[in-house]
Every structure is written in C-alpha cells, then in structure tokens.
Amino acid sequence: MEHNITHPTTPSPLSTSDTAMLEVLVPGFGFISRILMSYLNFDISSYFQVLVGLAVYGATIRYALLMLWEHFNELFISRAEIRLDDEAFNYLMFWLSRQPLMKTTNRFVAGVRTNSYWDDEEESDNEDLDETAEDVETLDGEKQDAFAMYWAKVTSRDKYKKMRFTPSEGCHYFWYKNRPLMLERAQREGGPYWLMNNERIFVSCLGRNPAILKSLLAEAQQAYVEKDSNRTIIYRGSRSPAGSQFSWVRCMARLPRPLSTVILDQDRKEDFLDDIKEYLHPRTRRWYSNRGIPYRRGYLLHGPPGTGKTSLCFAAAGILGLKLYLLDLNSTALDEESLSMLFSELPRRCIVLLEDVDSAGITKSRGTIPAPSTTTPPKSDAPAAATEATEASADATSKDEKKGGITLSGLLNVIDGVAASEGRILIMTTNHMEKLDAALLRPGRVDMTVGFGYTSEADIKELFTSIYVAMEKDIARRGISTISRSSRNGSVKSQNSTISLDAPKANGKTVHLGESNGASKKGKHTDLQNLTVSLRARIPGLASEFAAIVPGGEFTAAEIQGYLLNHKESPDAAIQGAAEWVETAQEKKRAREEKDTVVVA
Ligand SMILES: Nc1ncnc2c1ncn2[C@@H]1O[C@H](COP(=O)(O)OP(=O)(O)OP(=O)(O)O)[C@@H](O)[C@H]1O
DSSP states (O other), rough: OOOOOOOOOOOOOOOOHHHHHHHHHHHHHHHHHHHHHIOOOOOOGGHHHHHHHHHHHHHHHHHHHHHHHHHHHHHEEEEEEEEEESHHHHHHHHHHSSSHHHOOOOOEEEEEEOOTTTTTHHHHHHHHHHHHHHHTTTTTOOHHHHHHHHHHHHHHHHHHHOEEEEESEEEEEEEETEEEEEEEEOOOTOOOOTOOGEEEEHHHHHHSHHHHHHHHHHHHHHHHHHHHOEEEEEEEEESSSSSEEEEEEEEEOOOOOOOGGGGGHHHHHHHHHHHHHHHHHHHHHHHHHHHHHOOOEEEEESSTSSSSSHHHHHHHHHHTTOOOOEEEOOOOTHHHHHHHHHHHHHOOOOOEEOGGGGGGGGGSOOHHHHHHHHSSSOSOOOHHHHHHHHHHHHHHHHHHTTTSSOOHHHHHHHHHHTTTTTTTTEEEEEEGGGSHHHHHHHHHOOEEEEESSOOOHHHHHHHHHHHHHHHHHHHHHHHHHHHHHHHHSOOOOSTTEEEEEEEEESSSOOOEEOOTTOOOOHHHHHHHHHHHHHHHHHHHHHHHHHHHHHTTSSSOOHHHHHHHHHHOHHHHHHHHHHHHHHHHHHHHHHHHHHHHHHHHO
C-alpha cells in the first residue's frame, strides 16, 4: 500500500540574496523565520514580497520623519552646544544645579565627587562650620567640648559628603524667562563611550532667534564667575584620567595673598609688580605688535627654598586678578607636544608658573643648597651675570637634556614657539640659578630676575609683625562672634564665663576680657579696642626684641614662620623660646652641612 505523505505547501525558498536583503531591512529576520518554521511550521518567507514592501515602507516613513524633523529643527529651533572640555560646561552645570529643574526632574546623575563646579561651595560650607567653632570656643571651660563638637561636625560632614545632582543623559524640559527650553545631555555620536571628554550638552529653544540661549549662558557664566568673586583661580596642567591628553584643570580658588605679607625688599617687590603692570598696559601690547615682537614676558624668581618665590607669584596673581596656571615640568608623562598644546590653550592674560625649573629634566641633577654668603641676594636684574654663570654649566646641562619627560630644547621651543599664546606672563622659579642653561635665561625668555635670600634683621621684624598683626583681626573676629552670641542669648551665659583672649599686657601679664559677669556689649567693645590698641603698640618693640635674638642672613622666612606658628597666640612665648630655637636650628644646619661635605668627599 502506498502512503502519500502530504507536506504543507512550501513556496519556493528564498534565494540567499533575498534573505540577506531582508536581514538588512529587518534585523533578526533569519532567526525569527527559523523559529516560526520549526515551532509553528510557518514559513514566513512565503510572504517575502509583503515583508519587503512593509520594511521599505517603514524605512521610508522613518527617513521622511527624520528629514522633516531636521528641517523643522533648522527652521524653528535654535540650539547651543557646550562641550565638556570647555569651561562653559562648568558654568552651565553650576547654574543648572541651582535651578528648579534639578528639584523636579526624576532623571539625574547623583554623585559626591568634588570637582571644579563645586569646590568653592565646599569651602564656604567649611567656613560656616568654622564660625560655629569660634562661637563656642570663646566660652571658658567649654573649650575642649567646643572643639570636640566642632570636630565631630567636620568629620561627619567629610564622611557624608554632600550629594550633588546634575541632569542625566537624555532630554529635559524646563522654563527659563517664561520660555520652554530643552536640555539634552549626550555623548558625541560615533565617539568611544569611555572617552570622557566626549560629553556634550545641548540647550534648545523654539524659534530661530537664539538670544534666550545666549542670555542663559551669560547668566550661567555670571553666576559661576561671581562665585569666585575676588579669589585667585588656580589651574593645573594634568593628564585626563581617561586619555593621554594634557589639559588645564581648575584645581582651586584661593583668597588672594596680600603683597604686604610677602617679606621682600619693598623696591624689589614694587619693581616686579610695576614691570608686570607695564607689560599688561595696552600701549605695551601695541608697542610689541607694531614692531612684530611676540607679546610675552618672562620672569625668573631664584633663591633658596622657602624664601617666598611662590608666595610672590600668588600675591601678584591676586593683585592683578590674573588666573594662575601651574605646571610640573618633572612629570615624565609630559612631552613637548603636550606642553605645546597646554601653552596654546592659555588664555590671553594669565600667569604661568613653572616651579623648580632646575629640578626638571632640563638641567643637571639637583644638588645641595649653597650656603648663604650674604643676608640679601644680589640686586635681581642682572641677567647678564646670570647668563655668564649659566654658560659654564651649559655643557653639563646638555648631557642631562634627555632626563625626564621634557627636554630643554622642548621647553625652549614651547616658550617662544609660534603656537604659544601671546599676552601670558611666564614665571619660573629655581633654587639653583647657576644650574640653568644660558639659553633659558636669555632676554625674551627671562626678561627680569628677582632674587630671594635669607632673612635680614629688617625682614625678621617684618615677618614677626605680619604674623602677630593678624592676631588683632582674630581678636576682633572672636569679639564679634562672642558679642553676637551673647546678644542672642540675652546675656553672657554662665557665672564663670569670660572671653578667653589671653593677650599679654605691656607688663607681661595676661589680660582676660569681659571678666565681669553680664558685661555689656559696649563694655566688651571697649575692652577689645583697648586690647587691640595695646597689642598694636607693643608689636614693634616685640619685633625688635625677636630680631635681636634671631641672627640675620641665616634663616629663611619659611623657617622663621614655622617657629612662630608654634607660638601663634603668644608673641611673648615666641621671644622667650627664640634663643633656644636658634641654637637648635644652627646645630641641625651644621650637622647637615657636615653630612653633605662627607658625601661630596
Ligand atoms: N619672603 C616671605 N615672606 C612671607 N612668607 C614667606 C616668605 N618666604 C617663605 N614664606 C612662607 O614660607 C612658606 C613657603 O614659601 P614659598 O612656597 O613661597 O617658598 P619658595 O621660595 O617658593 O620655596 P620653594 O623654592 O621650596 O618652592 C609659605 O608658607 C610662606 O608663607
């Protein structure tokens, strides 16, 4: 008997090219058709023509909608693009974090990492805490507890870092000045996801006029810049964590350092500052440009470690409101190309600080510090003498050129290369000017040198005064906080509470302010004023006493400052311990010198 086995009618199978085409139009087509065939015995390929028709139709509609959307965008939507590697990105993020959008959106990036748009906020948070510490510290008998309370708050704040919110990737809608805006945070299409500086923010508005977007960005910039108010902004040239590229990363914003706190011969300080001011004057820029001379100026600050070179730079940046760009030439990762890129990215007016150029791989290795021969260094502006001194070392230097990431020729190329930005001020510091190559010191690269030395008698007096003059401000601040606290409480709290400002009187005894219970605000003010006046009157005498004990020309300002900081509340104690400190310090120096002599021998 013959059995007729009936198979489901199977239309002719698709050719390979048909299947490939369908796979392109409908990704996963092959897989789906196999599943359908095996489980449902349904051959989808029999509907090939219908499927192709549908796929083409779908693709056409999609394309048409895309084109339509693009035209619509072009005609009716304005859009600003802000890139991560630009500072405008920080402006916008900072501004956004303060907008109602960040309170209402349900899609956001949360993080505790401190970065450039939050750094100053952290600082002001800490300042609030500092106030509370001072407030309670002034009540006698509670000093320990006050510190414990303050410290508990600090450590807890450090543990529970403030959570920061920024918009997540994707689109967000918000209102700005009664206009609906769209914010989109996205990675650049086509770029590798891990590349951090791929990120973009787009802000869009309806209409062809982008004025509202520009106004938003201007507002964001203003908010960001105002946050810095009169601070000195410091950038550091560093490698991005994700790539090998170097860029300027904002690392902090510091309160400016008053020039008066840098102890250096007044004329020398003024010459330095006047020279920078003269350089920044528009007539100087015109002068340079009319003669085709590259508009750049370089300074070399030289002297033993801890004599105030970096401090002078900070002070100058603060006074002139210039941003400070720090670069470590010792980084082995830094090559000529990166250095050149960093220099080309500098803003038109700024200070670039290259510290300890002698220790970078562009000279012979760093040696011991030569013993001081005079109390003050030679008058600074002597590039010719410096050049002579350095010519002798040029040979030795060239041998070491290849040490480290950057070579001498690399540095020279970048300092005056065509790609380097104009208008910048380059300040290099060194502990060993004699080790620097003459080529680095030639005019055009170094136009002025400022020498720093060991403190003279006058410097010691000035340093002492500057340290204890600040105490007057401290007293005033504590007085104000105590007064405000007592006025909040109605009166000074306990029976025994006194304002604990142990300041010595002319006769060496300690003054306790506000000793009377419930002393009036006015009375305390008068006491504080008297104390301040008495201290001010005593400081010159104390400074002379101190300078008579500490020999001139032997110690750096950093060393003396270090000692005075151990007695920051009591100038009298500083004077009492000065002779012993000088003796110990001299002994240590002698021992170090002997050790160095043995090593050299
Ligand atoms: N001339 C000075 N006037 C006031 N303070 C000074 C002076 N020199 C040093 N100091 C103090 O000593 C510390 C170190 O100073 P600074 O960093 O400016 O020294 P430096 O010469 O740049 O040292 P280095 O060569 O090691 O970089 C700072 O706290 C600073 O306040």
